[in-house]
Amino acid sequence: MEKDYFEPVIVGFLCRWCAAAAADAAGTSRLHYPPNIRPVRVNCSGFIDPVYILRALLEGADGVFVAGCRPGDCHYVDGNLKARRRIAILKETLKTLGLEDQRVVFEYISTSEGSRYAELVKKFTEKIRGLGPSPLKKKFLTV
């Protein structure tokens, strides 16, 4: 379906203990945010292999939203800190290659922060909308 404006595709990776629970809370509170994010629920942000994010971008995601527990809150003690390193490696690689690392975001969101989740997703979606289609696909696609 052709649209006359750009609708970004955003893949989400949410840790089930905090971020996914916050996403549940946002829904339960009927907080509205743009529907572009399509989340995957994972056990821990520390589970997320940077290659997943890379693949998402190459498969056509315009942005990737990763969220885990706040430091100190991780259900697995420190998975969120491990995740931070991997995200850093990936983002630095993208940045080095001029591939707009700001399309990948890693947020710490606690269970209780449903409204913050909605807010962050909204902001991220707007940001990506502003950036336009991902450079990893835009050469090839009409949007």
Added chain:
Amino acid sequence: MRGALLETGEETRRTINNFLSRLLQEKMVDAILAPIETSTGLVTPGFVTNPEKTHIIDVLAPVIPGVAMATVVSQITHEKPVEKRLGVILKPCDIRALVELVKFQQVNLENIYLIGVDCYGTYPVIKYKEILEKGNLPVENVFEALNKGGETEFRDSCKVCLNPVPIYSDLCIGYIGIEKGKLFIEARTEKGEEFLRKLGFKLLELKERNRAVAEILRERETKREKYFGEAEKELNGMEGINSFFEDCIACHNCMEVCPICFCKECFFDSDRYSYVNQNYLEWNPLEGTVPMLQAKVQFHVGRAVHMASSCVHCGLCEQACPQDIALYKLFGLIARNIQRIFNYTPGRSVEEKPPVQEFKEEELKEFIG
């Protein structure tokens, strides 16, 4: 660092080989793993156990055909440590790769003595052969370049290499900053000092060597900044990356020779990964044509994500590329930037954990949000 000053005259190679013979004669080591000369004049890794046969060794050959010596050591020691005492001749980048491989449990240093060699730079294999064909000795070119300064025909990674002197070894065969006709064999560990003393050498210190090394590094730092600066411009964005990889034939030779790519089977080659981009078929190409580049980009960038934090900047990836893609430009650049955020220098010490094996509570805040 203390070491022994050897008179070589014009016979540098013979002096070194005599020294290696003595290590075997005095039973300090049972075998030496070193680059040995092939019938075409190139070198290949080989063992020498007979002190009479060390003449075949060419430690100063400014070339790295095939894989890094670190990879060879890993092949020998990964399963179990060697039982005999083995002296291994290594270039500085080899040693740094070896240290990384120790951290990844791919090398066991038990019974292994590391003999490092200064390396002012190496030629691409093809260039090396050309020099040989002209009847020159490549190593003489290197010495000349060292004295006059500069050498434009080295591999790119060598031109901007910040480690011409090994940073971790028992002994180090040094020629940088040493007057012509002499060699300095430096003891870096107690074991190394014991070797030299047993062989009856008088140990002394050579301060001017450090000054010479510092001078080279200053020059190279500038070159390196410039090199990576240009690389950053060239590789900027998808357009740049596309044209960079357009002619890649996905042979994955770059991974095969990389000393840090120690996996049995590359993840990106495996069926655990199996990249079939079915989305292509559903996409609507703007220009009516889609180069199937995503898989290549994913392999190269994905591999960089796996190995860049431990990349030792040996540049073998580039040398191995049959399409002459300047791969060091890409991997070296990514590696430099990633190692910078972790303040990590691969090969600096076996005690240091590689970035992928640890994390800190207070770090990398700038990557959040």
Added chain:
Amino acid sequence: MIKVNERIGVFICHCGLNIAGTVNVEKVAEEISKCKGVVHAEHYIFMCSDPGQEKVRQTIKEKKLDGVIVAACSPDLHEHTFRSAAASAGLNPYRVEIANIREWVAWPHEGKGEEATEKAIKIIDAAIEKLRDNMALLPVEVPVTKKVLVIGGGIAGIQAALDCADAGLDVYLVERGQSIGGKMAQLSETFPTLDCPQCIETPKMTAVAQHPKIHLYAYSEIEDVNGYVGNFKVKIKRKPTFVDWDKCTGCRECMKVCPVKVPSEYERGIADRKAIYISFPQAVPNKAVIDAENCIRMKYGKGCGLCAKNCPSKAITFEGNGSIEEVKVGAIIVATGFDVMGVNSFGEYGYGKYKDVLDALQFERLLAPAGPTSGKVLRPSDGREPKEVVFVQCVGSRDPDNWHPYCSKICCMYIAKQAMLYKHAVPDGQAYVFYIDIRADGKGYEEFVHRAMTEDGVIYLRGKVGKIVEEGDKLRVYGVDTLTGRNVVIDADLVVLATAVEPSKGIDDLARKLRIQLDQDGWLSEAHLKLRPLESLTSGIFIAGAAQYIKDITDTVSQASGAAAKAIALLSRDKLEKEPIVATVDEEVCVGCGNCVSICTYNAVELDPELKVARVNEGLCEGCGACAATCPSGAIQLINNTKKQIFEMITALTRRD
């Protein structure tokens, strides 16, 4: 990867209109039925209802389904329900996946039916891709240690410990103070019955001391917690008391001669204790401790020593570093209670500056028959009986701009009680209460407040107090009565502030050790506010009392018994079933680099020294997957969360239409 002969059934829930009001469930069913391997797709009004579950069971049997997707609410709510339903129809529960199209789609995208429908299809599609490679699994069985750790010796911890011990379980009760008893032991009388807490709590404290199944660790703290449900390993640190408790008889001769006076924590600073002390007369254990920071001998290493000279049983040693003991337990109950907001926070009320401005817990001590004034209400400044007393409610509570947004819940009731008790002690005095709302929602509570107003003549003023200023020997209280719209000025002899209740200090540190979460205000997060209020999200760790949120004694005791019942039920089994989602290693692929060994927090992975490949201890593995993310070869993977499954999910989610 699509396999031959897949038979997947997809069940889409309307959840009344919760989902169907936004998502076009018919279209979703139609689109999803086109997916390869899907042999059944239907939508129904309430999948979680009995008939809904029956549909799942029936279809599994009739259509020989080998996998089920339920597109409904959050998996946190009904994953278990549908897995059990599938299991009862003979389908392995791990061949069931939930697609969350309510919290993640219908609710946040109300009014955007088209986009929500498309998103629901994508999410279900991704779930199908995951399901294709899900292996049928059996739970991992782990042994159970039939012992319980209770952290906190207030009334919640006491009740939980007694209930568990009475059920035959060994209980380790850890209290960081010198004595158990908690805040309840500091109270004068309790609402709404006006029982004296000593009369009702002391017998329980004694029962703890005497119970053969309860091992009391007073003056102790939790050092470290390891392990998992059924098999926790806990290090308990006994802090140094400098007194040999085996010899100490609790005779208190030491306290008589100690020359050092320190504000008493038990008396909340309105009276002193000695540097060697037993907190209060009914303390359990009845054993002295030396406060090393204030004891002359401990500070200077010499001198004084009067207590030791006077000790008839020669128990005082001035030595020791405490000790650390490791215990194994199967369950943990956290009952760390609360604190009352600290001094100096409320400058505008002169709190901490004027001697006659007290917090409510200090006033409890003035009212207590065994308190420093023997229950006589006397002003701290001059010992006079106050004739005009002002009580201020909601100090620091319901004040999101400055302090806490929440209601401290117990203040309305205890202020009514304190005003009432004050009137009983000083019949010719006058009590005023400034309040925002009166919340008296327990059994007999409304009647109790009413009694304070009518029978005891307490004057209730609806409004806030702006400031309090000392004028001569009076405290001038500037308030407002919002019901009449007038400013009110009262020259009071004594002011009592109902300061906000806060989570117990150090709870953040403890929560980290236990790997449980706190909410934004610092209270312990429960697994589900309504349905699982006694459990933390970490299996085997339960929550009791005010650590979860402010509670009165009635609610605290009920919850403590509830948490104990949960622990008892858990430990009644001989084996526990552990989630089989653990890491596994493909030994053909593993190169033995040790990244996983280094990164694992639980020491669940080790290298086989012979084969040089990683090995996972399934009992220790918690299934976080950090190893999988750090493995360059993709050799170690999380079961049913393989790289391939995630890749296929990504492909599904990014698919363009």
